[in-house]
Amino acid sequence: MPEQTHLTGLTEPELIAFAGNLGEPHYRGRQIFGALQHRRLRSFDEMTDLPLAFRAKLAERATAATLTLESRYVSEDGTRRYLMKTHDNLPVETVFIPEERRDTICFSSQSGCPLQCTFCLTAQLGLLRSLDAGEIVEQIIFALNDAYGPGVKTPRGVNLVGMGAGEPFLNFEPLLKALRIMADPQGLFIVPNRVTISTAGVVPRIRELATIADRPHLAISLAAPTDELRNELMPINKRWPLEELLAACKEFEKSLKPSERFTFEYVMLDGINDSDEQARQLANLLNRHALRAKVNLIPHNAADPLPYFPSPPERVESFKTILESKGVHAFVRQPRGRDIYAACGQLAARREKLILPQLKQDRNAVIPG
Numbered sequence: 001m002p003e004q005t006h007l008t009g010l011t012e013p014e015l016i017a018f019a020g021n022l023g024e025p026h027y028r029g030r031q032i033f034g035a036l037q038h039r040r041l042r043s044f045d046e047m048t049d050l051p052l053a054f055r056a057k058l059a060e061r062a063t064a065a066t067l068t069l070e071s072r073y074v075s076e077d078g079t080r081r082y083l084m085k086t087h088d089n090l091p092v093e094t095v096f097i098p099e100e101r102r103d104t105i106c107f108s109s110q111s112g113c114p115l116q117c118t119f120c121l122t123a124q125l126g127l128l129r130s131l132d133a134g135e136i137v138e139q140i141i142f143a144l145n146d147a148y149g150p151g152v153k154t155p156r157g158v159n160l161v162g163m164g165a166g167e168p169f170l171n172f173e174p175l176l177k178a179l180r181i182m183a184d185p186q187g188l189f190i191v192p193n194r195v196t197i198s199t200a201g202v203v204p205r206i207r208e209l210a211t212i213a214d215r216p217h218l219a220i221s222l223a224a225p226t227d228e229l230r231n232e233l234m235p236i237n238k239r240w241p242l243e244e245l246l247a248a249c250k251e252f253e254k255s256l257k258p259s260e261r262f263t264f265e266y267v268m269l270d271g272i273n274d275s276d277e278q279a280r281q282l283a284n285l286l287n288r289h290a291l292r293a294k295v296n297l298i299p300h301n302a303a304d305p306l307p308y309f310p311s312p313p314e315r316v317e318s319f320k321t322i323l324e325s326k327g328v329h330a331f332v333r334q335p336r337g338r339d340i341y342a343a344c345g346q347l348a349a350r351r352e353k354l355i356l357p358q359l360k361q362d363r364n365a366v367i368p369g
């Protein structure tokens with residue numbers, strides 16, 4: 001069978017050209033784009049406004065959807081995690097996070113991840129492969145359909161975060177293409193201003209992102225205030241150490257809009273990176289570069305068998321107070337979906353729910369002995 005084209009990964013002009021190659025007029029391409037991206041259909045059979053013969057021709061050469069759902073987990077807090085698989089049987093995870101004002105979808109850029117951050121479960125998978133643009137867009141279509149109903153207009157704004165499995169900046173072109181497709185007003189119409197991409201610190205791509213007019217927001221995972229500790233926790237730091245990373249951030253800062261800031265994420269690991277001294281080092285580091293940034297403090301999410309624990313709440317508070325006393329904006333991020341392995345650093349294609357200590361106790365209570 002000839003290689004099938006995944007139409008969800010094509011822009012509208014590309015779909016018009018695709019239809020043209022099949023001897024069809026331009027409007028057919030636009031029609032398919034609308035069916036996939038606006039009506040969020042996932043099969044040609046559902047595109048009943050296309051002639052039957054054309055649908056048959058499409059089905060021979062192309063696919064409307066390639067991801068299949070393996071499991072769906074719903075957290076006590078309403079967060080949903082979808083474990084899907086690609087046509088070549090690799091795991092892809094996406095998380096839907098309902099929020100008061102708007103909902104957030106966290107998508108993956110790769111299956112697995114090549115970076116070896118010691119505190120992150122995804123690292124244990126290694127890199128399986130990068131996802132293509134269609135596989136990125138499809139995650140969002142899938143989550144929207146599950147949350148609101150197939151094709152149903154989203155009741156309020158949706159934000160996207162590229163904070164799932166993988167390092168987005170090691171899959172840069174497909175990522176940008178996916179963002180272009182999703183921004184199309186004839187399709188999903190989720191503009192880059194609603195998107196935040198997180199990187200572990202791929203310096204050349206941070207500099208490149210700054211040159212893109214219609215770019216998403218940027219978040220950078222820091223995890224340590226010194227090279228010594230960061231080398232240990234995030235080996236990517238050996239390739240691009242803190243001074244180089246922050247110099248790139250300084251460059252990126254020039255592209256910020258007046259009210260925009262970029263974000264540093266700082267996972268808080270009990271006894272490792274959460275002391276008052278380390279808070280002062282972090283504040284001094286950011287102040288030395290005079291960066292227009294804020295820091296999100298993320299208490300570590302359980303990642304058994306990794307040897308880490310979350311910093312206790314009073315430690316997080318003390319860390320935050322020190323940052324603020326030195327003029328650094330700091331926020332504590334509330335973890336979502338921890339019980340279903342949907343929180344930051346927990347995406348590792350787990351096929352079970354997490355037994356929270358609370359639940360464990362309950363269980364012990366009913367098991368004699």
Ligand code: SAH
Pocket residue numbers: 115119120121162163164165166167168198199200201219220221222223265266267298299300301302303344345346
């Ligand atoms: N590779 C990119 C995208 C992943 S974002 C990056 O590193 O930025 C995932 C975020 O979760 C990162 O900020 C990471 O530092 C954080 N994280 C990883 N493992 C975690 C864990 N177990 N608990 C809390 N945060 C974690």
